[in-house]
Amino acid sequence: MPVITKRATEIFNQSSPLTSPLESSEFVTGGTAPQAGAGAQLVPLHGGVDEPPAHVAIIMDGNGRWAKSRGLPRIAGHREGSRAVRRTVEAAIESGVRWLTIYAFSSENWRRPVTEILDLTGLLRRYLRTEVAELKQNGVRLRVIGDRTRFDVDIQADIEAAERETAANGRLNLTIALSYGARAEIAAAARAAAAAVSAGILDPGELNEQTFVKFLATAGMPDPDLIIRTSGEQRLSNFLLWKAAYAELVFLNVLWPDFDQSHFAAALAEFSRRERRFGARAD
Numbered sequence: 001m002p003v004i005t006k007r008a009t010e011i012f013n014q015s016s017p018l019t020s021p022l023e024s025s026e027f028v029t030g031g032t033a034p035q036a037g038a039g040a041q042l043v044p045l046h047g048g049v050d051e052p053p054a055h056v057a058i059i060m061d062g063n064g065r066w067a068k069s070r071g072l073p074r075i076a077g078h079r080e081g082s083r084a085v086r087r088t089v090e091a092a093i094e095s096g097v098r099w100l101t102i103y104a105f106s107s108e109n110w111r112r113p114v115t116e117i118l119d120l121t122g123l124l125r126r127y128l129r130t131e132v133a134e135l136k137q138n139g140v141r142l143r144v145i146g147d148r149t150r151f152d153v154d155i156q157a158d159i160e161a162a163e164r165e166t167a168a169n170g171r172l173n174l175t176i177a178l179s180y181g182a183r184a185e186i187a188a189a190a191r192a193a194a195a196a197v198s199a200g201i202l203d204p205g206e207l208n209e210q211t212f213v214k215f216l217a218t219a220g221m222p223d224p225d226l227i228i229r230t231s232g233e234q235r236l237s238n239f240l241l242w243k244a245a246y247a248e249l250v251f252l253n254v255l256w257p258d259f260d261q262s263h264f265a266a267a268l269a270e271f272s273r274r275e276r277r278f279g280a281r282a283d
């Protein structure tokens with residue numbers, strides 16, 4: 001596995017970078033970064049600048065625009081997007097991030113033309129068949145969330161095999177959201193909780209935020225600390241809505257196929273400058 005660029009590590013470790021990567025035009029918005037000079041009151045509550053976020057989630061956007069700008073078919077953008085996934089997994093490992101969740105196919109993506117769906121499922125099939133050995137070797141545990149039953153049975157079998165073969169790993173927990181939608185996830189959890197109540201397993205009075213999350217597909221996964229979206233769009237698009245309640249959002253002006261270790265590091269650097277209060281006060 002290639003080693004992450006030194007620059008990436010340096011960007012993350014800078015507590016007061018001279019030139020913030022977020023000041024470049026690559027970033028759409030930096031959100032509410034701490035004000036210069038107000039540092040005395042603004043103590044980061046997420047553990048400080050040296051600690052990477054435990055869980056980074058990414059909305060990979062811009063494959064189509066990347067291809068169009070080059071006069072290429074959309075599949076070329078998705079194919080290059082797969083390479084960016086590989087780079088990102090490496091960057092997450094090198095940065096010490098323990099959880100990485102990527103939005104590869106939303107429940108709404110089934111509305112795309114059948115040719116594009118075939119291209120995307122073809123890339124997924126190839127990814128599952130060619131990358132798992134390396135994921136395994138690098139200590140990555142792979143999981144899939146979403147309605148996998150909508151994919152061809154051979155892909156479902158590949159997903160199961162990948163999950164099984166990497167189950168003992170824990171260096172990086174890679175979750176791929178496939179045919180995933182957060183509203184469907186929450187509705188399914190509500191159905192499961194209601195069924196548990198009807199079966200007499202759960203007292204309705206005990207249903208609260210802590211017990212409800214156990215019914216979510218994302219149960220057991222820490223809340224994302226940082227959600228990155230590429231391509232300049234600024235939306236969550238039905239991604240991890242329950243878990244994203246206190247996530248820091250970073251929107252990057254880079255198209256997903258161009259995303260690399262330096263963008264990942266810059267997003268982590270921006271995260272390290274955010275003040276997280278979780279509704280409390282910093283003073």
Ligand code: FPP
Binds near residue numbers: 082
């Ligand atoms: C959004 O770009 C991206 C997708 C809908 C698919 C993401 C898929 C990959 C990155 C490749 C396959 C992934 C794996 C894990 C093998 P878009 O097509 O909506 O771009 P646009 O907004 O520019 O049209």
